[in-house]
Structure formats: C-alpha cells, structure tokens
Amino acid sequence: MDLGKDYQLNNGDSIMINQVFWHYGSKKKDYLVTSQSGDDWIIGEQELADLVQKKRTTKEKLELYAKYFSGRTDVYAQKWSNGKGYSPALKNWWSFYKLRNDKEAQKNLKKDYAPFTKEVIRDQILSSDKYHRYGIYPLLDDDTTNLLVFDFDKHASLIDPYETTKAVLATCSKYKIDCLPEISSSGSSYHLWLFFSQPIKASTVRF
DSSP: OOTTOEEEBTTSOEEEEEEEEEOTTSSOEEEEEEETTSOEEEEEHHHHHHHBOOOOOHHHHHHHHHHHSOOOSSOOEEEOTTSSOEEEOBTTHHHHHHTTTOHHHHTTSOOOBOOOOHHHHHHHHHOOOTTOOEEOOOOOTTSEEEEEEEEEOOTTOSSOHHHHHHHHHHHHHHTTOOOEEEEOTTSSOEEEEEEEEEEEEHHHHHO
C-alpha cells in the first residue's frame, strides 16, 4: 500500500492512505486513511488488503454469492414452468411429471430432492431461460437463519412499497446496518436483504 494513493474498496467507497504506523517489535503496520466523506480511520494492513477492490475469478464470485444467499444446501426451490410459483427441485421430477394427472399414483413416489450447488447458482445467474430461476430455503434444520429479507409489495394495501422501502433503508442507515436493496422481477415491489455474520434463531429474526 502506497502513501498518498487512492484505493477503491469492495463496497464502492474510495480512501486515501495518509500515514503508516509500524508496530513495535514486529513487521505489522496500521494505516491512517481518509474516506471520500472526509472521515479519518486507522485500519490494519491485512484488513485493508481484504477491503481493497480486486478482480474476482468466477469461482470466487460464486463462492461470494453462496456465502451471502445461504440456506439449506440439501434442497432448493425451482420456478414452475407457468412462472406462477416455486416448489422444491427434484432429481426425479420427470417421474412426477409423467403422473401429473394421477395424484394417487404420485403418492407412491418418493421425492428425491436436488441439492443447492455452485452449478445451480451459476445457472441461475447465466441462463437465459426464464424458467431457470431458483430460490433458497433460508430456514435451517436448527430453526436458525443466516439472513432476513423484507418483501414490500403493493397487493391490496394502500401503503406505497417504494416509500416503505425508503423508510426502512433510512432506518438501517441511521443505525449503521448494512443491507442490500433490489427491485423485484415484477418491477413494482422491492426486496431488502440483511445478512448475519452467524446463524440467528429465526424467531428472534422475525421479531
């Protein structure tokens, strides 16, 4: 890291290194940096190196996606062919499909769930097929979750989902809670993701 040089961080911010402090009796060092908003911070060398933006490989991008959007790995949700809903993805989906008009016969089949893998994530991101759309099941076996997502939709409510999303974003910003907002595929509703550093009881998260 060079003094007087600007660096771009992974979160989009930029900082300038103003001074370096060497630890007594070791080769470790800390940096005094100034953010684009004019705030001064002291940060360790390794921590800064982890924050500085660098070009990620495809493997690293998939791993980052899986780290944040994490839930059960033994099953995932797959969008229906009519686009109106989701259900657990099956390895033996064709067996169920052939018996789609015979519900009694379907009861004799055992569902073989497909696992949530890096290949599934890659397909979700790169596939141009609109039915290759998947979802995660965030509730883990021990009733904990790694994330919370708000879904602000119009439906029959008089509340404006756009204004509601802005209000929650402002609250998160006030309490320095990092979150990820997105516009839904419909274009008329909004999602707001919060990611935890460790699994938390779902009842606590919901409360």
